[in-house]
Amino acid sequence: MTSAVIVCDNLVKIYKVADLEVVALQGLDLEVQPGEMLALVGVSGSGKTTLLNILGGLDSPSAGRCLVAGYDLARLNERQRLFYRRFVVGHVWQQSGRNLLPELSLQENIELPQLLSGVGRRERLRRARELLHLIGLEAAAQRLPAQISGGEQQRVAIAVALANRPQVLLADEPTGELDTQTAGEILQLLRRLNQELGLTIVLVTHDPALAANVDRVIAIRDGRTSTETVRREAPLASVPPHLTTASAVIALPSETHRESVLIDRVGRLQLPKEALERIPFHGRAEVVIASDHVELWPVGSLLNGKPAVGSNGSESREEQL
Numbered sequence: 038m039t040s041a042v043i044v045c046d047n048l049v050k051i052y053k054v055a056d057l058e059v060v061a062l063q064g065l066d067l068e069v070q071p072g073e074m075l076a077l078v079g080v081s082g083s084g085k086t087t088l089l090n091i092l093g094g095l096d097s098p099s100a101g102r103c104l105v106a107g108y109d110l111a112r113l114n115e116r117q118r119l120f121y122r123r124f125v126v127g128h129v130w131q132q133s134g135r136n137l138l139p140e141l142s143l144q145e146n147i148e149l150p151q152l153l154s155g156v157g158r159r160e161r162l163r164r165a166r167e168l169l170h171l172i173g174l175e176a177a178a179q180r181l182p183a184q185i186s187g188g189e190q191q192r193v194a195i196a197v198a199l200a201n202r203p204q205v206l207l208a209d210e211p212t213g214e215l216d217t218q219t220a221g222e223i224l225q226l227l228r229r230l231n232q233e234l235g236l237t238i239v240l241v242t243h244d245p246a247l248a249a250n251v252d253r254v255i256a257i258r259d260g261r262t263s264t265e266t267v268r269r270e271a272p273l274a275s276v277p278p279h280l281t282t283a284s285a286v287i288a289l290p291s292e293t294h295r296e297s298v299l300i301d302r303v304g305r306l307q308l309p310k311e312a313l314e315r316i317p318f319h320g321r322a323e324v325v326i327a328s329d330h331v332e333l334w335p336v337g338s339l340l341n342g343k344p345a346v347g348s349n350g351s352e353s354r355e356e357q358l
């Protein structure tokens with residue numbers, strides 16, 4: 038039994054548009070541990086929002102498995118899905134207009150998810166005040182969303198998402214429309230919620246500052262998880278040049294972050310884009326399996342299992358002897 042709060046196993050999502058099929062996720066694997074703060078990065082169209090929508094119960098997988106806090110998202114009936122969306126996950130969107138109702142005060146916005154869940158007035162008020170305090174906006178409780186700044190609106194959106202005490206917070210580009218300083222404040226708030234409440238947070242971002250401050254960054258390429266970057270426990274004084282980070286999406290410094298390529302259960306991996314650009318594989322590779330590592334070489338570059346030409350272009354030792 039895994040202790041992970043999120044498990045995606047060979048997850049597939051196919052959208053059907055008229056006669057066309059768009060494969061948005063093609064066999065994606067992912068595990069997230071309770072209390073982790075994780076960022077999903079990837080170029081436009083790689084499938085990040087699709088994954089977040091499935092995790093949020095807004096969309097269903099076409100195939101594969103997706104478990105969140107023990108809920109099998111491919112098998113929920115309508116009632117269970119509603120419960121899941123109300124109590125198990127919270128969602129924050131990039132556009133504050135999607136998070137908050139403009140005609141309700143900040144306090145009423147935070148009360149609304151509880152009202153829809155049948156929570157009594159006293160408890161709703163108590164929880165709203167608690168959350169307003171947590172986000173530092175107690176004094177603005179009676180204002181309308183239009184009367185506060187974009188950063189403050191995002192803070193309220195986080196409070197709304199947390200109103201029913203979800204186990205997992207999902208955030209799609211939460212700092213996308215904010216300036217650098219305000220984005221930093223949202224990042225600090227998310228970090229605090231993660232550390233103080235033990236909240237599991239999964240966010241989609243293009244913001245390198247945000248990605249640099251989470252526990253783990255997963256790059257999605259063509260609907261599959263391709264690379265994973267984790268923060269090093271202790272910064273290294275110097276990192277060998279051949280270990281420089283290969284992330285094509287958000288280049289986090291190798292002094293503070295360590296990147297790895299993900300290998301799925303059947304051994305498939307996606308090489309980083311840099312490797313494909315630098316080395317002419319042309320779709321195939323020769324594999325050398327050593328006792329403690331595996332090497333991939335372009336077809337034709339090995340002679341008797343050894344490189345025919347050294348990495349600096351010189352002939353190999355065996356050739357020269």
Ligand SMILES: Nc1ncnc2c1ncn2[C@@H]1O[C@H](COP(=O)(O)OP(=O)(O)OP(=O)(O)O)[C@@H](O)[C@H]1O
Nearest residue numbers: 052054059061079080081082083084085086087088
């Ligand atoms: N409702 C939909 N109907 C049809 N195709 C869709 C739908 N939603 C997404 N797609 C397609 O699925 C693929 C993945 O889209 P998705 O929005 O998940 O990517 P993304 O990585 O979040 O992109 P972005 O960074 O631009 O938001 C794209 O090819 C997209 O066009």
